[in-house]
Amino acid sequence: MHLTVLGLLAGALTTFSFLPQVWRTIRTRSARDLSWVWIVMMSVGIGAWLAYGILGDDLPVIVANGITLLLVATLGVLKASQEKISTAS
Amino acid sequence: MHLTVLGLLAGALTTFSFLPQVWRTIRTRSARDLSWVWIVMMSVGIGAWLAYGILGDDLPVIVANGITLLLVATLGVLKASQEKISTAS
Numbered sequence: 761m762h763l764t765v766l767g768l769l770a771g772a773l774t775t776f777s778f779l780p781q782v783w784r785t786i787r788t789r790s791a792r793d794l795s796w797v798w799i800v801m802m803s804v805g806i807g808a809w810l811a812y813g814i815l816g817d818d819l820p821v822i823v824a825n826g827i828t829l830l831l832v833a834t835l836g837v838l839k840a841s842q843e844k845i846s847t848a849s
Numbered sequence: 850m851h852l853t854v855l856g857l858l859a860g861a862l863t864t865f866s867f868l869p870q871v872w873r874t875i876r877t878r879s880a881r882d883l884s885w886v887w888i889v890m891m892s893v894g895i896g897a898w899l900a901y902g903i904l905g906d907d908l909p910v911i912v913a914n915g916i917t918l919l920l921v922a923t924l925g926v927l928k929a930s931q932e933k934i935s936t937a938s
Binding site: 763766767769770771772773774776777780793795797798801802804805806808809811812815816818820821 | 852855856858859860865866882884886887893898909910
């Protein structure tokens with residue numbers, strides 16, 4: 761049980777450390793400092809960790825990477841929508 | 850065996866996605882866009898994942914978070930040394 765709590769704590773810290781980046785991208789409406797290489801590498805990497813957690817029945821790994829994948833996907837959507845706007849104007 | 854390979858692949862992707870940030874900080878000699886809150890949260894979070902991996906005897910979690918902890922620690926050292934230089938000049 762303690763190990764699960766440790767894993768959930770670790771996941772909370774590393775997942776929440778993405779929030780300032782997502783918040784700054786929303787507030788400034790600018791995702792220029794995010795590269796598509798980084799977004800794709802993180803999405804595939806976190807997706808693989810999520811599969812690893814599901815196959816290994818590892819709750820902390822599933823929860824942390826599930827939420828982080830949503831955050832990174834949000835950054836991808838923001839970047840795509842901003843690039844669409846700037847090419848349209 | 851396949852699960853370990855999946856975990857090591859996931860770890861390689863999420864760990865290597867830190868390299869551009871570390872490289873840019875070294876090249877530009879500027880860590881201004883990195884906050885101490887982010888560095889501390891990531892260090893404690895990744896340290897907790899490392900402990901989680903060691904206690905759970907989980908090789909991919911140990912390897913990925915061990916290397917990532919070194920990268921984040923490098924960012925912290927770079928930021929501290931650059932702040933020392935700017936206050937001295």
